[in-house]
Each structure stands twice: as C-alpha cells, then as structure tokens.
Amino acid sequence: MAATTETVEQVRAVTEQKYKYGFTTDIESDVAPKGLNEDTVRFISAKKEEPEWLLEWRLKAFRVWQEMEEPRHWAKLSYPPIDYQDAHYYAAPKMKDRPKSLDEVDPELLKTYEKLGIPLREQEILAGVEGAEGKSPAIAVDAVFDSVSVATTFKAKLEEMGIIFCSISEAVHKCPELVQKYLGSVVPYTDNFYATLNCAVFTDGSFVYIPKGVRCPMELSTYFRINQANTGQFERTLIIADEGSYVSYLEGCTAPQRDENQLHAAVVELVALDDAQIKYSTVQNWYPGNAEGVGGIYNFVTKRGACRGRNSKISWTQVETGSAITWKYPSCILQGDNSVGEFYSVAITNNFQQADTGTKMIHIGKNTRSTIVSKGISAGRAQQTYRGLVKILPKAEGARNHTQCDSLLIGDQCGAHTVPYIENRNRTARVEHEATTAKISEDQLFYCRQRGLSEEDAVSLIVNGFCKEVLKELPMEFAVEAQKLVGISLEGSVG
Amino acid sequence: MIEIKNLHATVDGKEILKGIDLTINPGEVHAIMGPNGSGKSTLSYVLAGRDGYEITEGSVSFCGKDLLEMEPEERAAAGLFLAFQYPVEIPGVANTTFLKSALNAIRKQRGEPELDAMQFLKLVREKTKALSMTDEMLKRAVNVGFSGGEKKRNETLQMAVLQPKFAILDETDSGLDIDALKIVAEGVNALRSPERSMLVITHYQRLLDYIVPDHVHVLAFGKIQRSGGKELALELEKNGYAEFGVNEAA
Ligand SMILES: Nc1ncnc2c1ncn2[C@@H]1O[C@H](COP(=O)(O)OP(=O)(O)O)[C@@H](O)[C@H]1O
Ligand SMILES: [Mg+2]
Numbered sequence: 001m002a003a004t005t006e007t008v009e010q011v012r013a014v015t016e017q018k019y020k021y022g023f024t025t026d027i028e029s030d031v032a033p034k035g036l037n038e039d040t041v042r043f044i045s046a047k048k049e050e051p052e053w054l055l056e057w058r059l060k061a062f063r064v065w066q067e068m069e070e071p072r073h074w075a076k077l078s079y080p081p082i083d084y085q086d087a088h089y090y091a092a093p094k095m096k097d098r099p100k101s102l103d104e105v106d107p108e109l110l111k112t113y114e115k116l117g118i119p120l121r122e123q124e125i126l127a128g129v130e131g132a133e134g135k136s137p138a139i140a141v142d143a144v145f146d147s148v149s150v151a152t153t154f155k156a157k158l159e160e161m162g163i164i165f166c167s168i169s170e171a172v173h174k175c176p177e178l179v180q181k182y183l184g185s186v187v188p189y190t191d192n193f194y195a196t197l198n199c200a201v202f203t204d205g206s207f208v209y210i211p212k213g214v215r216c217p218m219e220l221s222t223y224f225r226i227n228q229a230n231t232g233q234f235e236r237t238l239i240i241a242d243e244g245s246y247v248s249y250l251e252g253c254t255a256p257q258r259d260e261n262q263l264h265a266a267v268v269e270l271v272a273l274d275d276a277q278i279k280y281s282t283v284q285n286w287y288p289g290n291a292e293g294v295g296g297i298y299n300f301v302t303k304r305g306a307c308r309g310r311n312s313k314i315s316w317t318q319v320e321t322g323s324a325i326t327w328k329y330p331s332c333i334l335q336g337d338n339s340v341g342e343f344y345s346v347a348i349t350n351n352f353q354q355a356d357t358g359t360k361m362i363h364i365g366k367n368t369r370s371t372i373v374s375k376g377i378s379a380g381r382a383q384q385t386y387r388g389l390v391k392i393l394p395k396a397e398g399a400r401n402h403t404q405c406d407s408l409l410i411g412d413q414c415g416a417h418t419v420p421y422i423e424n425r426n427r428t429a430r431v432e433h434e435a436t437t438a439k440i441s442e443d444q445l446f447y448c449r450q451r452g453l454s455e456e457d458a459v460s461l462i463v464n465g466f467c468k469e470v471l472k473e474l475p476m477e478f479a480v481e482a483q484k485l486v487g488i489s490l491e492g493s494v495g
Numbered sequence: 496m497i498e499i500k501n502l503h504a505t506v507d508g509k510e511i512l513k514g515i516d517l518t519i520n521p522g523e524v525h526a527i528m529g530p531n532g533s534g535k536s537t538l539s540y541v542l543a544g545r546d547g548y549e550i551t552e553g554s555v556s557f558c559g560k561d562l563l564e565m566e567p568e569e570r571a572a573a574g575l576f577l578a579f580q581y582p583v584e585i586p587g588v589a590n591t592t593f594l595k596s597a598l599n600a601i602r603k604q605r606g607e608p609e610l611d612a613m614q615f616l617k618l619v620r621e622k623t624k625a626l627s628m629t630d631e632m633l634k635r636a637v638n639v640g641f642s643g644g645e646k647k648r649n650e651t652l653q654m655a656v657l658q659p660k661f662a663i664l665d666e667t668d669s670g671l672d673i674d675a676l677k678i679v680a681e682g683v684n685a686l687r688s689p690e691r692s693m694l695v696i697t698h699y700q701r702l703l704d705y706i707v708p709d710h711v712h713v714l715a716f717g718k719i720q721r722s723g724g725k726e727l728a729l730e731l732e733k734n735g736y737a738e739f740g741v742n743e744a745a
Contacts, residue, residue, distance in 0.1 A: 446545050447583035451597035451653065452571035452604065461596055465587030465636065 032090035038062060041200050044090050048169045048203075053180060061189035061199030068193045076385040076417060077325055077354050079298065087263060089201045089234070154218065162211040165220055168236050171207035178209055182240055186269035186306045186333070194265040194300040194327070198234045202267065205235035210245035210276075219475055221250040237268040241276035243309065248279040250478055264323075265300045274309030274336065279317070281474050283482050285489070286322035291351050291380075296324025303330035307339035307368075315342035316359065317473045319482040321489035324353060329387065331360035334368035334396075341370040344470040346482075348463075348489050349382030349414070358388035358419075363396040363429065372403040375467045378414035379493035385417040392429040399429040407437040408466050410459065410493050460487030496521050496661055496692040497542075497562070502553035504541050511537045513717035514553070519661070522689040526703055527696045528731055529714035530741045535696045536580055538714070539663045543577040544570050558660065571597075572604035574660030578650040578667050580696075585637040590649065593637045594619060594656055601657065622655040626682050643670030651682040662686070663694045668702035680705030700732040715739040 032043050041062050045055040070082070158165050164175060171179050189199040206222045222237070241247055264286065270278050280303075289296025299322075305314035316330040332341025343359035361370035370390065378384045390401045407416035418435050440462055448458035464471065464483050471479055497519045504512040511534045519525050529535050541548050542555065544567035555562040557573060565573065585593065599609040610618070623633060626648055638646050647667050654662055664683065668676055683693070683706050695706055703711070703725060711727040713720045713736070720739045721727065735741075
C-alpha cells in the first residue's frame with residue numbers, strides 16, 4: 001500500500017502549478033536527429049537490433065504512411081498543422097547496456113519515477129502486499145521513459161508461471177514467434193494515419209503473454225512518461241491472453257509541462273483466445289496545456305482488442321483527464337461466439353482541452369454482447385465529443401449492445417456532443433442507446449457548501465458521483481488515485 | 496447567538512424581505528410561521544449565504560461575526576446548519592461519503608483533526624439508530640429515490656452528525672406522517688441544549704406540539720408581523736393568517 005498511498009499523497013498535495021508532474025529530469029539522453037524518413041526508421045530498428053522481418057514491416061508501414069492523409073475532416077478537433085519533420089523519433093536515456101537490475105538504472109530516473117509515485121522498487125511493492133488489508137494484489141510495473149522501457153519488476157516471479165511481461169523490444173528477441181504472429185494482427189500497419197506512423201517508428205512499450213489456463217496473480221502495469229523536449233512517443237503494447245487465462249493490466253501516463261505541443265501516438269493490441277479475459281485500465285493525465293491553452297500533449301491513440309475465442313472477454317476502462325487533444329477509440333472486435341466487450345470511460349476536459357473519444361464494438365460472432373458506459377465532463381472552454389460505433393454483422397445472431405452516454409457540463413462556455421453510429425445487419429440483434437446531458441446545478445453546489453464543502457470539493461464530489469459506474473470498474477489501487485485526479489483536473493472550473 | 500437587524504433582501508429586483516428584526520439567544524428555540532410565499536425560505540437561504548439574493552439593507556451578526564461577509568461553507572464551519580425544505584439529490588454519491596466529506600471539511604476548517612473511517616462509522620451508526628433509519632439508507636445516493644419523509648429524516652441525521660450551534664429547519668415537518676414527525680421531533684429535541692439555538696420554520700402548528708418553541712413569530716409580506724410565546728401558534732391554528740391580511744384557501 002505504501003507506494004500507492006504515496007501516489008495519492010502526491011496527487012492530493014495541490015501545488016501552485018496545478019499540473020504536479022510538470023518537472024523534467026536531467027539525464028543525458030541518446031537522441032535521433034530531428035526528422036522522419038526511411039533512415040530514421042532504419043536508425044530505430046538498428047538501435048534495437050531488430051530482426052530483418054521487423055525492419056521490413058516498419059518500412060512497409062512507413063511507405064504506406066507517406067501516402068496517407070491526416071484524418072482531420074471527421075473528428076471534432078481543431079489544432080495547428082503538425083510538422084512531422086520537426087520532432088525526434090527516438091530518445092533513450094543514455095546507458096551503456098540495458099540495465100540488468102534496478103541497481104543499474106540511472107538514479108535520476110528512479111527519482112523521477114519516485115516523484116511520480118510509481119512503485120518501481122520491488123521492496124515497495126512487496127511492502128504494499130503486506131499493508132493492503134491482505135487482499136490488495138501486488139503490481140508488476142514496466143516503466144517507459146521517453147522511448148525506452150527502463151525496468152520491469154517482478155519478472156522472475158511471473159516467469160515461474162510462464163507469464164511473459166517485458167518490454168516489446170525485449171520480447172522481439174525473447175519470443176519472436178509470438179511477436180511476429182500477433183504484432184499488427186489486430187491493428188494492421190495500414191490501419192490509420194497515426195497507427196501506421198506508430199508501426200514505422202514505435203520505440204518501445206510493453207508485451208504480455210499469459211499462457212493457457214493461467215490467472216495472472218497481480219496487476220500488470222506500465223507507466224509512460226515523456227521527458228525529452230520535442231520527442232514524439234510511439235509506444236506499442238501487445239497483450240495476448242491464451243485460452244482460459246486472465247489478466248488485468250493498468251496503464252498510467254504523465255508528461256512534463258512544456259510550452260510546445262508534444263505528439264503521442266500509441267498503439268495497443270489485445271488478443272483474447274477461447275475463454276480468456278483481459279481487463280485493460282488506463283488513467284491518462286498527460287499534461288493538458290495551461291489555462292490559456294498553451295502546450296500540452298497531442299494524444300492520438302489506437303487501442304483495439306480482438307475477442308478471437310469463444311466466451312472471451314475484453315474490458316476497457318479509462319479515466320482520461322489529460323492531454324490538450326485526445327483522439328481515442330478503444331475498440332473490441334467480438335469475433336468468438338458469446339464473446340463480451342466492455343467500454344467504461346470517464347473523460348474530463350477543462351480549459352482549452354479537446355477530446356474526441358469513444359469506442360467501436362464490432363459484433364461478428366453469435367450471441368456477442370457489448371456494454372458501453374461513457375461519462376463526459378466538460379468545463380471551461382473545453383469541447384468534448386463522444387463518437388461511438390456499434391456494428392452488428394449479418395452472422396451475429398442474438399447480439400446485444402447497451403450504450404449509456406452521459407455528459408455533464410460545468411459552466412456555459414464548454415460543449416458536449418454525442419455522435420452514435422449504429423449499423424445493425426442482423427434482425428435478431430438488439431441495440432440500445434441512452435444519452436443524457438446535465439449541468440451541475442446551483443442547488444447541488446449550494447447544498448454541499450451549506451454542509452461545509454468548498455466549491456471545488458463540492459464539484460469534485462458531484463463529478464465523482466456522476467462517474468461512479470465507471471470508477472468502480474477500476475482496480476482498487478487505481479480507483480483512489482482516479483478520484484483525486486477527477487477533483488484536481490477540475491480545479492478552477494467554477495466560480 | 497444571532498442578531499438580525501432590519502434585513503432587506505431582493506431576488507431578481509423584487510424585494511422579498513422587507514426589514515426583518517430577530518434576535519435569538521443561545522439555547523432558545525424560535526418558530527417562524529407564515530403563509531406560503533411570505534419569505535420564510537428566502538430568509539433561511541439568505542442566512543445560509545445562497546447566491547442570487549441581494550442584501551439591500553441591514554446586518555446579521557452570528558456569534559459576534561458579520562455573517563453576511565462569510566462564504567456558505569464558512570458559515571457551516573461557524574456552526575450554521577440549514578435543513579432544506581427541498582433536500583437536493585446528488586446521484587452516485589453515497590450518503591455516508593457525503594456526510595463524512597462534510598464533517599471532515601468542517602473539522603478541517605476549524606483546525607480539528609479529521610475522523611477516520613472507523614471513527615466516523617461509529618458516530619454515524621449511533622445517530623442513524625436514534626432516528627430509526629437503516630444502514631441501507633446510508634449506502635444509497637444522497638436523497639436519490641428517497642420518499643419525502645426519508646429526505647426530511649436524512650436532513651435531521653445530517654444535523655445530528657454535524658452538531659451545529661444554530662440550526663434552521665425549513666418546513667422539516669412537511670411530508671411527514673405522524674410517526675415520522677415524532678421521530679424527527681425527538682431527534683431535534685435531543686439536540687436542544689443551552690449552547691444551541693434553533694429557528695423552526697413551519698406552516699402548521701402541529702410540529703410545535705413536539706418541538707415546543709420559546710418564541711413564535713409570524714412572517715407575512717416579508718416582515719415579522721407579530722411575536723409571542725407558544726400560545727401564538729395555537730391562535731394562528733384557529734384563526735389562520737386572515738388577521739395579517741392574508742387570504743388562504745387552506
Ligand atoms: N429565485 C426567485 N426568483 C423570483 N422570485 C422568487 C425566487 N425565490 C422566491 N421567490 C419569491 O419570493 C417569495 C417568497 O418565497 P419563499 O421565501 O420561498 O416563501 P415561503 O418559504 O415563505 O413559502 C415568493 O413570492 C416567491 O415567488
Ligand atoms: Mg418555503
């Protein structure tokens with residue numbers, strides 16, 4: 001519990017600068033020259049000593065990408081053109097070799113993670129097991145700093161059970177057949193502008209394989225942090241849950257405070273085979289820019305899960321409070337009969353933040369079910385759009401979807417938009433969509449304040465209540481942190 | 496405890512309170528009676544600091560401080576409590592969570608240590624039992640799906656937990672059947688003490704059989720028209736508000 005408590009404490013300690021993670025770390029780093037061409041791709045691949053097939057795959061993607069257009073016309077986002085040549089595509093903290101253990105990791109780097117409250121050190125995590133009322137499971141952490149995964153904890157313990165949890169660059173060498181079989185199998189290299197760019201230049205990310213019948217005994221977690229100025233971060237995550245296995249995976253993100261916008265274009269692929277379950281939770285608080293809308297992360301992410309097997313299940317739970325721009329639609333392809341897809345989302349936008357987010361549920365197999373619960377909160381001058389697709393293919397006999405899409409507005413300068421697309425090609429399928437839009441009422445605020453709560457605490461309480469259905473889906477360790485974040489991200493939104 | 500002098504207040508440019516004078520000493524229970532629309536709730540909102548009311552004249556001092564200068568949450572921390580005529584629903588927020596946040600927010604403002612989960616649970620269980628409320632009601636979202644009577648009981652519970660110095664009860668009797676009324680009245684009476692004062696707003700004298708006031712005031716047309724002892728309530732019950740020029744079809 002120690003480490004988690006510490007995280008919560010840090011989140012609670014509201015400093016003058018509202019974004020508390022806005023520090024940079026002074027470490028020498030190994031950076032690719034600015035710009036993007038085939039040589040950049042080769043440089044990255046060479047740095048990682050990748051096999052030929054992977055370099056070829058990257059180059060194919062790069063060539064496709066060059067022909068692609070940025071998808072600007074349909075999303076409700078506005079931002080200046082991004083100069084893809086004016087960024088670094090590789091930045092790694094300088095290390096002679098890959099660290100063999102935590103002791104070899106640059107202490108500055110560990111300090112950064114400590115500041116972020118990441119339970120990187122195994123001792124801390126172990127302490128957490130004892131302190132956490134006996135039921136809080138330990139968390140294994142893979143930490144990604146700029147482009148490189150710096151440490152993966154608990155590796156040995158997991159290996160005993162046949163679980164592979166490491167950085168994706170390591171997986172390329174350790175279990176190439178798995179990587180080659182599944183990489184790009186859910187999000188192909190031709191998928192979309194940002195995903196294709198990611199294929200060409202992805203630098204690192206996490207890899208998870210859970211063998212048949214294994215229930216992963218702890219939460220697996222990755223923390224991403226962008227540190228280097230003008231660095232794009234392109235992580236690639238691949239999670240494979242073999243037959244009858246279960247895994248819960250947490251993703252947390254932060255970035256330092258900078259005036260210029262930084263690009264983040266990740267790809268996450270999930271594969272669940274027969275009777276397997278993947279629970280993927282994200283708490284995203286990338287730097288959102290300042291109150292005037294300067295700076296912040298541009299977050300263009302492609303997340304997709306394939307329920308390939310019968311009775312498989314994939315749940316996406318996300319709490320998104322950060323980034324200047326969010327473009328994100330975690331999706332489920334429900335291929336196996338009786339497979340289940342879930343999407344639980346809280347998205348908070350304040351000041352000048354913009355978010356166009358939602359999900360896609362593609363029903364292919366029989367009796368496939370999906371649930372969508374989206375809670376959008378807008379404050380300040382923020383604009384938020386829920387964009388969701390529910391697609392029922394002709395063979396999806398008996399498919400079911402239920403969508404609940406609620407928006408909460410704080411103040412009268414922000415906007416919330418709901419764009420549901422429903423394509424039903426099977427008569428036995430049932431699709432339900434409910435949407436509500438509400439404002440935090442004067443009555444509610446006054447009631448809370450009469451009971452002693454400050455206006456900000458009142459907003460935080462009311463918003464947390466509004467998001468409850470989603471927050472309760474988060475693993476306990478994350479839920480407390482998420483609740484605090486909800487409050488912090490709305491500071492200054494009333495009054 | 497509280498001294499209200501020549502208080503005038505307007506809403507949307509319309510004058511509702513037209514010069515209220517009222518002094519309540521520690522330990523006293525005052526009742527305000529009056530026809531609908533006479534400004535009773537307006538007075539309670541103005542005292543609690545709700546936005547949207549303009550104070551055009553007068554002053555209110557509370558425990559020696561200028562009440563009108565304080566934010567609503569500061570008034571709460573100073574010991575002012577308002578049991579709402581229409582308690583507000585807060586979806587998704589458990590009653591216990593709300594109460595604990597409120598109590599700790601007040602304790603924090605006063606520089607007192609916050610209660611941990613165990614301490615709080617013990618306190619709230621005790622109070623819940625005294626008001627014949629179930630633990631199940633504590634888990635439900637604040638006032639969501641509560642019956643009228645449950646809402647009023649919930650207001651009383653909050654008052655019992657927050658232990659204010661000065662409580663305003665705005666028509667806490669409305670919507671209660673006689674059994675519930677007795678329970679609520681008992682809860683209120685349990686809080687009566689030489690250090691605590693109350694302002695009980697009601698439309699009917701029935702409540703005052705159970706919460707016996709020291710003073711009764713009649714509010715009509717934004718002014719206190721008459722003051723007296725508890726016998727004034729009985730007189731009003733008999734004669735209605737006709738004496739004050741009010742025609743009520745009740
Ligand atoms: N927000 C408001 N805007 C305009 N008029 C209001 C508002 N609130 C109350 N009033 C008016 O003020 C008067 C007093 O209302 P109120 O204090 O609620 O009376 P009571 O509680 O005695 O029934 C009524 O005429 C009512 O219509
Ligand atoms: Mg009233």
